Amino acid sequence: RQASVANVIAADICKSGGHDVCVGREDGAVEVWTLGGDQAGPMSANGVAPTLVMQTSTSESIRGMQSGSVTSSAFQDLIVTTYSGKVLAITTDPAAADATGAALVRDEEMPATAVGAATALAEMAVASIKQQPKDVQKERAKDKERRLKALQKEVEGLKMQVDKEKARYKSISTQEIAVAPQVKISSKFRLCPDEACYLLALECQSALDLVALRGDLSLDLLEDPEGAILSRQPGTTASPTLATYRCVEESNRIQIKLRTPEGTGGSVSCFVVPQVQPRTAQLVNLPVPPLSLHERVADMQVAEQIVAEVPLSDLSIKGPFSLADMHQWLSLCVSSGMPPRPADDEMVLFFRSVFVGTVLSCRYSKGLGFFRSDSPTTLTVLKEVITREATARQMRVKVSVDLNEESTPHVLHLLHPKVAYQQALTQSVRLVEPLRELQLQDGEVCYLQQDMKEILDQGNEILRDFERQPRRLNFLHQIVTDLYRHKWRLKGHSSVEHRLPALQRLLASYDFDSLVKFFEETV
Numbered sequence: 001r002q003a004s005v006a007n008v009i010a011a012d013i014c015k016s017g018g019h020d021v022c023v024g025r026e027d028g029a030v031e032v033w034t035l036g037g038d039q040a041g042p043m044s045a046n047g048v049a050p051t052l053v054m055q056t057s058t059s060e061s062i063r064g065m066q067s068g069s070v071t072s073s074a075f076q077d078l079i080v081t082t083y084s085g086k087v088l089a090i091t092t093d094p095a096a097a098d099a100t101g102a103a104l105v106r107d108e109e110m111p112a113t114a115v116g117a118a119t120a121l122a123e124m125a126v127a128s129i130k131q132q133p134k135d136v137q138k139e140r141a142k143d144k145e146r147r148l149k150a151l152q153k154e155v156e157g158l159k160m161q162v163d164k165e166k167a168r169y170k171s172i173s174t175q176e177i178a179v180a181p182q183v184k185i186s187s188k189f190r191l192c193p194d195e196a197c198y199l200l201a202l203e204c205q206s207a208l209d210l211v212a213l214r215g216d217l218s219l220d221l222l223e224d225p226e227g228a229i230l231s232r233q234p235g236t237t238a239s240p241t242l243a244t245y246r247c248v249e250e251s252n253r254i255q256i257k258l259r260t261p262e263g264t265g266g267s268v269s270c271f272v273v274p275q276v277q278p279r280t281a282q283l284v285n286l287p288v289p290p291l292s293l294h295e296r297v298a299d300m301q302v303a304e305q306i307v308a309e310v311p312l313s314d315l316s317i318k319g320p321f322s323l324a325d326m327h328q329w330l331s332l333c334v335s336s337g338m339p340p341r342p343a344d345d346e347m348v349l350f351f352r353s354v355f356v357g358t359v360l361s362c363r364y365s366k367g368l369g370f371f372r373s374d375s376p377t378t379l380t381v382l383k384e385v386i387t388r389e390a391t392a393r394q395m396r397v398k399v400s401v402d403l404n405e406e407s408t409p410h411v412l413h414l415l416h417p418k419v420a421y422q423q424a425l426t427q428s429v430r431l432v433e434p435l436r437e438l439q440l441q442d443g444e445v446c447y448l449q450q451d452m453k454e455i456l457d458q459g460n461e462i463l464r465d466f467e468r469q470p471r472r473l474n475f476l477h478q479i480v481t482d483l484y485r486h487k488w489r490l491k492g493h494s495s496v497e498h499r500l501p502a503l504q505r506l507l508a509s510y511d512f513d514s515l516v517k518f519f520e521e522t523v
Helices: 102-109 118-131 134-173 300-308 323-333 376-392 407-442 450-457 459-490 497-508 512-520
Strands: 005-011 020-025 029-035 050-057 062-068 077-082 087-090 185-192 197-204 208-215 220-223 228-233 241-247 253-259 266-274 282-288 294-296 313-318 346-353 359-365 368-373 398-402
Touching: 005 062, 020 062, 029 077, 185 266, 185 282, 197 208, 197 266, 208 253, 220 459, 241 253, 300 346, 300 359, 313 376, 323 346, 323 359, 323 376, 368 376, 376 398, 376 407, 376 459, 407 450, 407 459, 407 512, 450 459, 459 497, 459 512, 497 512
Parallel strands: none
Antiparallel strands: 005 020, 020 029, 029 050, 062 077, 077 087, 185 197, 197 253, 208 241, 208 266, 220 253, 228 241, 266 282, 294 346, 313 368, 313 398, 346 359, 359 368
């Protein structure tokens, strides 16, 4: 999935006579789309499919975009600014391929009548090089070399000036401690519904050295970001997640994918250390709501259809609260898609868990909140958060729960494919190496059964997933354990800790029917 769009402008970059659509994205990607071509796809206003004609990346988020003549008066350039302050000109002028700028100078010295369209200019440049006399070619080579030496001298002078300032700053830092941040840090923490995870993007005005993560809840770090090495440390009770990302490539931006657990809220602390002297770390705190993996369903017809197909339990809350109070309390539980303020006298919202697949229906007004869900965990979270906030405001609320006995087996059925896959992964990984040896000895292994062939073909993926399996399996086991706690908590049992060891043993030797039967047994 592509990053979100930061800037959009219209300009004739390709010299086609019409406006091209220029797009700058949050991850630094720059795209130019022209309204032409025979490819099938979404149609523009004039019935022509847009075609991607140019794409590049700056490795930093795009903060500004405009068009103008910078490198050549005959071409419209795309000028972009990045988060660190860089100003870049992107051009389709063939003469810009010369890094010394000699070709651009020659183009500017041409008469205006000699400058045609982009295609004609490129053909003329190639033909002129082939037909030039040797003395002219030598003169231009000398000019190119002279300009290159001048550029190198200028760069060396700038390097010496930077080194001088660094040395001066270092001498000051030996006597004084830097207490103010040297650079600005930008952070974005958003839910990616397609991957059922959060994307944490950290960006710095200077190159990053390392990023340390601390979470007061157990996070599932999904994959190593590009250009960084992940190191995990054993967590503690107060900090279950401790990890460090050390950047091995010079980059101002890092993107981390992680999955948060539901049931208990918390926060993620990011300690960002840029490559500046003296070493300073800046703290970025990111709150994680209890129902962090719930996404709002905007289409009411689709939402009502989903709700009608699942067994729902009900939670009703009455009290002297206003509509704004209930809206604020619900915002503490769900962050994705919540309206900034109530728009009507009665609010109706639908949410869906992007990981488990459970649903949540919310209908609330002044003095009344009515919630329906097929997950006991979701209703327990809402009940505890709302009653806690109402108590803090000295409001007495009346809470009633109608638990549907079919809701718990329904949630276990939704989790079954994920848990069964992780359990089967252990058996599959034991067969990868023997099957590879068999293929190495016999060459053709067409006599193998289809499931054995699939294990052989997907051997690398199986081994990679097996490295992450303990964390993924623990993550799923924690969801099942919380589901068991919350079911009986809604029924009035404050603690079921004496039953959890038996539940853990049952999850270790996973059997779906036995697990459902265990949930149905009384405590």
